[in-house]
Amino acid sequence: xxxxxQLGSHVSVSEGALVLLRCNYSxxxxxxxxxxxxxxxxxxxxxxxYTTGATLVKGINGFEAEFKKSETSFHLTKPSAHMxxxxxxxxxVTGSGNTGKLIFGQGxxxxxxx
Amino acid sequence: EAGVAQSPRxxxxxxxxxxxxxxxxxxxxxTLYWYQQILGxxxxxxxxxxxxxxxxxxxLPKDRFSAERLKxxxxxxxxxxxxxxxxxxxxxxxxxxxxxxGNTIYFxxxxxxxxx
Numbered sequence: 001x002x003x004x005x006q007l008g009s010h011v012s013v014s015e016g017a018l019v020l021l022r023c024n025y026s027x028x029x030x031x032x033x034x035x036x037x038x039x040x041x042x043x044x045x046x047x048x049x050y051t052t053g054a055t056l057v058k059g060i061n062g063f064e065a066e067f068k069k070s071e072t073s074f075h076l077t078k079p080s081a082h083m084x085x086x087x088x089x090x091x092x093v094t095g096s097g098n099t100g101k102l103i104f105g106q107g108x109x110x111x112x113x114x
Numbered sequence: 115e116a117g118v119a120q121s122p123r124x125x126x127x128x129x130x131x132x133x134x135x136x137x138x139x140x141x142x143x144x145t146l147y148w149y150q151q152i153l154g155x156x157x158x159x160x161x162x163x164x165x166x167x168x169x170x171x172x173x174l175p176k177d178r179f180s181a182e183r184l185k186x187x188x189x190x191x192x193x194x195x196x197x198x199x200x201x202x203x204x205x206x207x208x209x210x211x212x213x214x215x216g217n218t219i220y221f222x223x224x225x226x227x228x229x230x
Contacts (some may be wrong), residue, residue: 099169104157
């Protein structure tokens with residue numbers, strides 16, 4: 001069985017500060033990991049994903065995440081927050097060989113203060 | 115490239131009434147998903163289709179929810195009769211194949227249901 005835990009339902013940062021959103025997963029098979037962003041009243045948009053290969057993954061809007069197998073983590077970072085980054089962020093996991101359905105965490109709301 | 119289309123965007127119904135949501139996936143995408151997102155929670159898979167066959171409906175409340183994907187393209191999700199706890203956003207998504215190969219799942223903007 002697979003599961004995702006996002007530490008912190010709300011994260012608040014100042015504009016220009018580092019963004020760090022935490023995600024830990026549990027998977028009995030090699031995981032594929034995803035970060036999605038959801039703006040108010042919109043669907044989910046893919047930020048980045050890890051499948052195989054390089055463990056540091058770069059995504060859109062300056063975000064990146066690092067897959068750390070030993071820590072079962074896939075934390076999302078951005079060096080400098082922008083006001084437009086305010087949104088809800090979801091970490092998700094699926095596994096090779098399964099049906100491909102995504103298991104989502106409960107989400108982290110990012111607030112960016114001016 | 116057109117994205118995943120959903121309608122209606124918003125729906126308010128009384129409990130015990132019925133409602134239907136429609137989804138048109140991205141052209142050429144074989145896999146279609148319906149997710150339920152309750153306020154404050156992450157999306158939860160209700161049903162997954164591969165072409166017009168059901169791959170996973172283990173979390174679909176089959177006593178009140180039904181879904182079909184005729185001809186392997188458009189899909190309809192129906193709730194009858196609705197309960198208060200069905201108030202949620204219903205997200206349709208599609209991918210070229212199943213994500214077991216790492217394919218990206220693309221989401222529509224969602225259909226917001228309020229049951230009063």
